[in-house]
Amino acid sequence: MQAATIQLPRILRIGAGASQTLVATLRELALARPLLVTDPFLVQSGFSERLLAPLEAAGIPCGMFGDCVPDPTTDSVAACLEVLRAGDYDCLVALGGGSSLDTAKGVSVLAVHGGEMRDYKVPASVASGLPVIAIPTTAGTGAEVTRAAVITDTASHEKMLCMGLGLVPVAALVDFELTLSMPPRLTADTGLDSLCHALEAYVSRKANPFTDSIALAAMQGISQHIRTACAEPGNRDAREAMMLAATQGGIAFANASVTLIHGMSRPIGALFHVPHGLSNAMLLTEVTAWSVGHAPERYARCARTMGMATTADSDTQALDKLVAGLRQLTTDLEVPGPRAWGIAGDDWFGAIGTMAEQALASGSPGNNPRLPDRADIEELYQRVWEG
Ligand SMILES: NC(=O)c1ccc[n+]([C@@H]2O[C@H](COP(=O)([O-])OP(=O)(O)OC[C@H]3O[C@@H](n4cnc5c(N)ncnc54)[C@H](O)[C@@H]3O)[C@@H](O)[C@H]2O)c1
Ligand SMILES: [Fe+2]
Structure with a gap:
């Protein structure tokens, strides 16, 4: 058998309260200017606020894109990319289900390498982009640890699978307490x-x-x-x-x-x-x-x-x-x-x-x-x- 290659986040924190270690995680990774990427439900229900408050207390400025859509599209990724480019961010913090996490992953790659999302669909291999810290709120996709992102092409409706080391989050904060609200x-x-x-x-x-x-x-x-x-x-x-x-x-x-x-x-x-x-x-x-x-x-x-x-x-x-x-x-x-x-x-x-x-x-x-x-x-x- 050929040797297996395993790709994982550099930091994987798992357990109650893991999401509350974001400040420490940013400091460990020498990151200082995050953009929070999440969806409207998580903004309205206070999830994003609970993440932002400790950042504010620590004096870490954080921007926000709160318009992720279920099954992210090339259009929704483009909207997030525009917000990223309008600021001076050095990383993305993705809060939500696979849709928010994949949006941040797509943006991280486009921000650094340019082009269109379809340039990165398999069999292309995606190189490292802007660091992503992933905080899942569903117990499902595992996108917090994967080297995959799935983005739907708005024009063709194809759900494009993109793969590569560049899509592995640099850190995953896996906090089951965030899933207690799932219906x-x-x-x-x-x-x-x-x-x-x-x-x-x-x-x-x-x-x-x-x-x-x-x-x-x-x-x-x-x-x-x-x-x-x-x-x-x-x-x-x-x-x-x-x-x-x-x-x-x-x-x-x-x-x-x-x-x-x-x-x-x-x-x-x-x-x-x-x-x-x-x-x-x-x-x-x-x-x-x-x-x-x-x-x-x-x-x-x-x-x-x-x-x-x-x-x-x-x-x-x-x-x-x-x-x-x-x-x-x-x-x-x-x-x-x-x-x-x-x-x-x-x-x-x-x-x-x-x-x-x-x-x-x-x-x-x-x-x-x-x-x-x-x-x-x-x-x-x-x-x-x-x-
Ligand atoms: N990157 C990968 O490795 C990977 C793997 C599998 C699937 N995916 C992709 O992930 C997407 C699906 O992600 P998903 O299933 O996590 O759902 P999702 O991110 O699309 O979210 C579905 C809904 O659940 C809500 N929600 C999220 N967390 C909640 C919580 N704690 N309580 C109540 N509501 C909550 C969201 O606001 C949203 O309305 C698909 O686009 C799929 O293709 C990616
Ligand atoms: Fe899946």
């Missing part, structure tokens, strides 16, 4: 995104021993705690476990890649504006069922790690139980299919060709244990329609 639907969607990251990383053709151990830990934490986090939003133990697992899932997939689920999920998000975690969740069971036979030992280990099968089960039995267990989980978490979510049949079936093309172009399906061609992907889109 059940957001908790389920973002948690299932993390589960897909871990599962896909573990079965990926680019998996390695380092990412394997972290992916398994993430799968165990999520399967054990996701139902509780949804049912009891204030349960601190469940929130803490979910946040840890989200970061672990991020580390795993960033260094082993995602596979077919994410490859097929991005076009659904881009064309139908289905939240990222939910579009993954819509695909999770069927894509796994289609793939298990091509890496039976790996998938069986996932089933046992998530408590869906035991060591008494043969691998074949464990694969059946994995598919059944994932179906049960998405049912319990009330994941709708595309149809139940409200997408019109004509729109869905009319878009299948384009979605299959975009999925293949992202490169992610090429890491799947079972390699799909265009017809396979089209058939899978048809299969998930009813949910």
Whole structure:
């Protein structure tokens, strides 16, 4: 096996109160003029203020861009870049879900290297930009530790995957207390995104021993705690476990890649504006069922790690139980299919060709244990329609 390359933030602080160490983090990194990048909900609900107050007390001036949109677009990134260029900033502090974090990552690269976001989509490799300190408020994307950013091209509606060392935040302050306010639907969607990251990383053709151990830990934490986090939003133990697992899932997939689920999920998000975690969740069971036979030992280990099968089960039995267990989980978490979510049949079936093309172009399906061609992907889109 080839040596694995692992890329991680220089500082990773995890636990209650981690977000309150921003002043110390800036000082450690010799950064002095941050621009806070966040979204309107987090501004209105006081999250940004709680971060800004200690900066003000410490005499650190901080600008703010508070207009991040879900699934950032080339337009919203351009608006943030304009604010950055109008000031004298030496770093970005990204506060929010994956959308705010990816906005800051995109801006950090454009600020230093110029050009358009589409210049940086895979297979291009993104070099270092302005330092980003990432503070996630969802337990989901793991973007605080990944070398990925997903930006939608406003013109073509393509969800562009950009990758490279330049997109790894310099620091991640991972504070589960920021997730206590997540409503059940957001908790389920973002948690299932993390589960897909871990599962896909573990079965990926680019998996390695380092990412394997972290992916398994993430799968165990999520399967054990996701139902509780949804049912009891204030349960601190469940929130803490979910946040840890989200970061672990991020580390795993960033260094082993995602596979077919994410490859097929991005076009659904881009064309139908289905939240990222939910579009993954819509695909999770069927894509796994289609793939298990091509890496039976790996998938069986996932089933046992998530408590869906035991060591008494043969691998074949464990694969059946994995598919059944994932179906049960998405049912319990009330994941709708595309149809139940409200997408019109004509729109869905009319878009299948384009979605299959975009999925293949992202490169992610090429890491799947079972390699799909265009017809396979089209058939899978048809299969998930009813949910
Ligand atoms: N860079 C990566 O590695 C990576 C990985 C996976 C996904 N993504 C991208 O991340 C985006 C999705 O991010 P997301 O799922 O975290 O959601 P998000 O950032 O789009 O946020 C969704 C909504 O949740 C709200 N929200 C955020 N935190 C909250 C909290 N604590 N309480 C209540 N509401 C809260 C936000 O205001 C927003 O309205 C997608 O664009 C996806 O493509 C990036
Ligand atoms: Fe994801």
